[in-house]
Amino acid sequence: MNLKEIKEMISLMDEHEISEFQLERDGFKVLLKKGISGNVIVERAPASQPAAAPVAAAVPETVPTAAPVAEEGVIEILSPMVGTFYRSSSPEADPHVQLGDSVTEDSVVCILEAMKVMNEIKSEVKGKITEVLVENGEAVEYGQPLFKVKKD
Amino acid sequence: MKSIEESILRLFLQQPDQPFSGESLAQSLGLSRTAIWNHIKSLRELGYQIEARPHVGYLLAETPDRFIADEIYARLKTEVIGQNVLSFEAVDSTNDVASSMAEEGSREGTLILAETQRKGRGRLGREWISPKQTGLWSSLILRPEVHPSKVASLTLMAALSMMKAIEKTTGLKAEIKWPNDLYLNGKKVCGILSEMRSEPDQIRYIILGLGVNINLEQDELPKEIEASATSLLIETGKYVSRMDLLCHYLEAFEVYYQNFPNDLGLLLEEVKKNCLTLGKQVSVVVGDQTVTGQAVELDETGALVLEKKDGTTEKIYSGDLSVCS
Numbered sequence: 001m002n003l004k005e006i007k008e009m010i011s012l013m014d015e016h017e018i019s020e021f022q023l024e025r026d027g028f029k030v031l032l033k034k035g036i037s038g039n040v041i042v043e044r045a046p047a048s049q050p051a052a053a054p055v056a057a058a059v060p061e062t063v064p065t066a067a068p069v070a071e072e073g074v075i076e077i078l079s080p081m082v083g084t085f086y087r088s089s090s091p092e093a094d095p096h097v098q099l100g101d102s103v104t105e106d107s108v109v110c111i112l113e114a115m116k117v118m119n120e121i122k123s124e125v126k127g128k129i130t131e132v133l134v135e136n137g138e139a140v141e142y143g144q145p146l147f148k149v150k151k152d
Numbered sequence: 153m154k155s156i157e158e159s160i161l162r163l164f165l166q167q168p169d170q171p172f173s174g175e176s177l178a179q180s181l182g183l184s185r186t187a188i189w190n191h192i193k194s195l196r197e198l199g200y201q202i203e204a205r206p207h208v209g210y211l212l213a214e215t216p217d218r219f220i221a222d223e224i225y226a227r228l229k230t231e232v233i234g235q236n237v238l239s240f241e242a243v244d245s246t247n248d249v250a251s252s253m254a255e256e257g258s259r260e261g262t263l264i265l266a267e268t269q270r271k272g273r274g275r276l277g278r279e280w281i282s283p284k285q286t287g288l289w290s291s292l293i294l295r296p297e298v299h300p301s302k303v304a305s306l307t308l309m310a311a312l313s314m315m316k317a318i319e320k321t322t323g324l325k326a327e328i329k330w331p332n333d334l335y336l337n338g339k340k341v342c343g344i345l346s347e348m349r350s351e352p353d354q355i356r357y358i359i360l361g362l363g364v365n366i367n368l369e370q371d372e373l374p375k376e377i378e379a380s381a382t383s384l385l386i387e388t389g390k391y392v393s394r395m396d397l398l399c400h401y402l403e404a405f406e407v408y409y410q411n412f413p414n415d416l417g418l419l420l421e422e423v424k425k426n427c428l429t430l431g432k433q434v435s436v437v438v439g440d441q442t443v444t445g446q447a448v449e450l451d452e453t454g455a456l457v458l459e460k461k462d463g464t465t466e467k468i469y470s471g472d473l474s475v476c477s
């Protein structure tokens with residue numbers, strides 16, 4: 001299963017106006033669902049063997065905003081860009097989210113900065129923050145997991 | 153839709169020092185002389201000094217030092233950039249206004265201006281002082297259909313465009329301090345702070361916030377930044393036309409933007425040529441870490457490549473940079 005195939009599935013879904021699509025193959029279970037805003041949320045859960053890490057493409061391509069986690073119903077929020085991770089909008093401010101906080105699709109969970117461009121990252125899923133995977137001020141890579149969210 | 157005020161200003165500005173009779177204005181614009189008189193009156197109320205000379209006509213003697221949308225349209229030679237202007241007396245932050253306007257669907261090229269900002273800000277919530285009518289406090293909304301990783305190029309375009317605008321307006325040659333501040337004689341004169349909303353594979357919109365200290369007097373700079381900040385007035389000793397600077401900036405930006413996202417290699421070369429950071433020994437504070445090294449290169453995304461003492465290199469995407477030597 002690679003990004004190209006996922007992209008193809010997404011275009012097929014678009015073409016035929018399918019809102020949900022599931023496929024099981026090669027130890028992977030792929031569930032594609034269209035989010036409220038028309039985003040496609042990609043969930044992957046291992047069927048028989050642990051899933052490989054999400055693709056960290058050298059050349060930026062379409063990368064899912066959420067990734068597979070072995071635990072049932074747990075989603076990882078992934079970084080859409082290379083940059084610096086901040087949990088709050090200023091050092092004095094409270095973090096956007098804390099461990100155990102409930103979030104909705106629109107909740108801002110953190111800010112990523114590159115070249116003085118601030119990018120507010122939204123949860124895109126409804127649930128509870130179960131893990132904060134990056135330290136404040138740390139550099140993050142493209143596709144790197146930032147938070148774990150247990151879906152409601 | 154053009155306003156009558158814009159059309160009248162356009163005529164005046166095309167032929168400066170040229171008086172227009174009420175009759176000729178009425179004819180050019182297809183209005184009655186009474187209507188023209190009413191619009192002249194409303195322009196005067198906005199601060200335009202329009203003299204009425206008997207037997208000669210109306211003459212635009214002076215424009216107010218204000219960002220008035222109709223005058224910007226009348227002067228600006230662009231297709232998209234700055235062709236929708238919202239100019240405020242005072243706002244908390246032009247970036248905040250621009251963000252909510254972009255969320256509501258404001259079109260590409262929309263420009264938010266304010267004569268003063270109550271809560272102007274820099275990186276990480278730091279204060280950006282914006283005294284009334286002394287600077288350019290602006291936010292530009294763009295909706296480029298490109299991957300989020302290309303976003304840094306837009307901030308570099310803004311920096312280069314303002315660098316050109318400063319040179320065209322004042323003759324001064326500013327330099328870029330990585331990532332995208334502009335410096336004159338070692339002091340900051342312009343700062344850029346952008347905000348982006350994106351999908352995983354495409355930018356939804358970006359707000360290019362840009363502030364320039366134009367006509368700030370020395371004593372208007374707070375003590376804390378006195379040694380590190382300057383203004384065009386301080387550097388030239390003269391009041392600088394804020395309107396000219398704005399129009400030159402927007403026009404230069406549009407030229408770059410028309411080629412975006414092509415020619416990014418050329419853009420980067422131009423940045424490197426004007427970058428005061430490259431070749432210097434620098435230290436960058438990122439979060440609670442400090443990285444020190446020689447600034448050797450900018451990568452294709454504009455990130456700074458530092459060569460550290462041990463010979464390894466590290467890419468820097470953000471942080472507070474200071475030049476050691």
